[in-house]
Amino acid sequence: MAHSATTAHGGPGPTAHGGPGEDRTRRDFLLYATSAVGVAGTALALWPFIDSMNPAADVLALSSSEVDLAPIAEGQSVTVTWRGKPVFIRHRTAEEIKAARDVNPGEMPDPQKDEDRVQKPEWLVLVGVCTHLGCIPLGQKPTDMKGQFGGWFCPCHGSHYDTSGRIRLGPAPANLAVPSYTFQSDTTIRIG
Amino acid sequence: MSAPASRNKLVKWIDDRLPVFTLMQHSAIDYPTPKNLNYWWNFGSLALFVMIIMILTGIFLAMNYTPHTAHAFESVERIMRDVNYGWLLRYLHMNGASMFFLVVFIHIFRGLYYGSYKNPREILWWIGLLIFFSMMATAFLGYVLPWGQMSFWGATVITNLFSAIPVVGQSIVTWLWGGFSVDNPTLNRFFALHYLLPFVMFALVFIHLWALHTVKSGNPLGIDVKGPQDTIPFHPYFTIKDLYGIGLLLIVYLYFVFYAPNFFGEPDNYIPANPMVTPPHIVPEWYFLPFYAILRAVPDKLFGVILMFASILVLFLLPWLDTSKVRSARFRPIYKQLFWLFLIDCLVLGYIGAKPPEGGYVLVGRIATIYYFAHFAFLPILGWIERPRPLPESISAPVIKGGAAKMMEKA
Numbered sequence A: 001m002a003h004s005a006t007t008a009h010g011g012p013g014p015t016a017h018g019g020p021g022e023d024r025t026r027r028d029f030l031l032y033a034t035s036a037v038g039v040a041g042t043a044l045a046l047w048p049f050i051d052s053m054n055p056a057a058d059v060l061a062l063s064s065s066e067v068d069l070a071p072i073a074e075g076q077s078v079t080v081t082w083r084g085k086p087v088f089i090r091h092r093t094a095e096e097i098k099a100a101r102d103v104n105p106g107e108m109p110d111p112q113k114d115e116d117r118v119q120k121p122e123w124l125v126l127v128g129v130c131t132h133l134g135c136i137p138l139g140q141k142p143t144d145m146k147g148q149f150g151g152w153f154c155p156c157h158g159s160h161y162d163t164s165g166r167i168r169l170g171p172a173p174a175n176l177a178v179p180s181y182t183f184q185s186d187t188t189i190r191i192g
Numbered sequence B: 001m002s003a004p005a006s007r008n009k010l011v012k013w014i015d016d017r018l019p020v021f022t023l024m025q026h027s028a029i030d031y032p033t034p035k036n037l038n039y040w041w042n043f044g045s046l047a048l049f050v051m052i053i054m055i056l057t058g059i060f061l062a063m064n065y066t067p068h069t070a071h072a073f074e075s076v077e078r079i080m081r082d083v084n085y086g087w088l089l090r091y092l093h094m095n096g097a098s099m100f101f102l103v104v105f106i107h108i109f110r111g112l113y114y115g116s117y118k119n120p121r122e123i124l125w126w127i128g129l130l131i132f133f134s135m136m137a138t139a140f141l142g143y144v145l146p147w148g149q150m151s152f153w154g155a156t157v158i159t160n161l162f163s164a165i166p167v168v169g170q171s172i173v174t175w176l177w178g179g180f181s182v183d184n185p186t187l188n189r190f191f192a193l194h195y196l197l198p199f200v201m202f203a204l205v206f207i208h209l210w211a212l213h214t215v216k217s218g219n220p221l222g223i224d225v226k227g228p229q230d231t232i233p234f235h236p237y238f239t240i241k242d243l244y245g246i247g248l249l250l251i252v253y254l255y256f257v258f259y260a261p262n263f264f265g266e267p268d269n270y271i272p273a274n275p276m277v278t279p280p281h282i283v284p285e286w287y288f289l290p291f292y293a294i295l296r297a298v299p300d301k302l303f304g305v306i307l308m309f310a311s312i313l314v315l316f317l318l319p320w321l322d323t324s325k326v327r328s329a330r331f332r333p334i335y336k337q338l339f340w341l342f343l344i345d346c347l348v349l350g351y352i353g354a355k356p357p358e359g360g361y362v363l364v365g366r367i368a369t370i371y372y373f374a375h376f377a378f379l380p381i382l383g384w385i386e387r388p389r390p391l392p393e394s395i396s397a398p399v400i401k402g403g404a405a406k407m408m409e410k411a
């Protein structure tokens, strides 16, 4: 019953080629080499599967949107869709800009100066997704609650954003994100 | 054969409650395997390997596929052009189907040559045939999904086979379609079933292996294992041999995937389905051709369908049709010749299935069909008249007669 005694290493004992010791290290080497190649190969083969779940080319192609700003009056907000998410564009009033710039960012949960969040002071462009757990904050319509800081208020768990879209109060950890955008002309922007 | 699992405390803790490690130890490590298996015994593990690839690629394809007549074709094109590595997943799946059939055909013919279907492996053989049936159904359903011209007309022709059934035939076809032609409800249910069946197959493979590990593997000599001197443990001898086989298969498989991905396909299936126009020459996928040839060999609709199904069903009876006690064709001089003739006959049927049903092809198709069944009809008689060559005493007997005998005794 040679094999049942040596199943772990498989060799039929002393009758195998070479001495038992030499046999053992060679077998070990082969085992480790085979396993290493197998594991590396499998890992590489898995990548196409994983990557196929990433955004496809047609999804990426949808990832820029152009917006005409001309019809948006001062004090008005519009929501456009970009990558399936709402983007808030607010034509800020002088008071709103002043309110955003008169505070000391140092006291905020996610300190950032208003100047760093806009390209032109009157145009604030934000991804309208609460940084807490992804709800859409209120504040776009004139009748909406705008929270204690006159910006946006997320009804899900009560996050208050100011007129620069910065988190001021509530559970959200970060300011509303600013998407990358460029001014194509004075009155058009291209998001993404 | 105590489980070395007990070396590790956690392993032992789990094993005492759910003996997965003991199971693996018995069935993938210790499993006593005849030491004289040749490479034809690799094809079972190859089939398992291809099946796993099919299920994996299938699941990821399904994430981007839309089972609706208005979107199916485009969603497949999107997979080809836009989805990251979508082309790879799809070509692996398409060519995987062909590899699966290739491997399983060889697996079945291995069984025919070495008499693997005989006592005590009848149920193992049956489960194998059930797997084969599910494979054919799955392949057919899958071919419909891209909703090209061949998908649509293949689905129409195959579902219409059931209309041959007297009285209820047409109602059955309507039921299969969920309407009055192959249309969106058909596509929708075909997708659901195409997703389901591979998991049924997976379960059947487990039963297949359960049966296998109960009766143990046969071997090229077709004689029973007489004792431990006739076997070696599955690991490392057959784990490494099966891995080597997988390496070779991958070379063939990936050659097609990367260099000739549409070799097995029909160009017409890149034309979106059009219920108003049938392509001039519709042929099934290559693996259905022999059965297709049998269907067309008969001028009568109902009888043709019956004969086609019978060509597979007759394999279920094989363990009793073959009355010879000797398993391996090596020791059956006449059966061995007949085996090769039968294999050639199947290849001829495949060739005829790909040709238009006209002129000499019809005649050859009919002769080949008759020969197909004549082969099985003759087997019971052959068992009585054939004089088998003498069988070796045991698997290791030829070796023991040589120089290794003394060593084996010592061990």
Ligand code: HEM
Pocket (backbone or CB within 6 Å): B040, B041, B042, B043, B044, B045, B047, B048, B049, B051, B104, B107, B108, B111, B114, B116, B117, B121, B124, B125, B126, B127, B128, B129, B131, B132, B201, B205, B208, B212, B216, B217, B218, B219
């Ligand atoms: C998904 C398809 C299948 C898988 C994954 C599969 C898997 C396996 C495996 C792993 C083995 C042991 C290794 C070997 O003998 O090659 C085996 C043995 C066997 N299979 Fe299959 N099989 C499949 C389909 C079939 C079909 C379609 C048949 C026949 C109708 C069949 C009949 C047999 C028989 C008779 C044996 C025992 C052979 C012997 O030991 O002599 N299998 N199968």
Ligand code: FES
Pocket (backbone or CB within 6 Å): A130, A131, A132, A133, A134, A135, A154, A155, A156, A157, A158, A159, A170, A171, A172
């Ligand atoms: S999601 Fe906005 S506060 Fe929780």
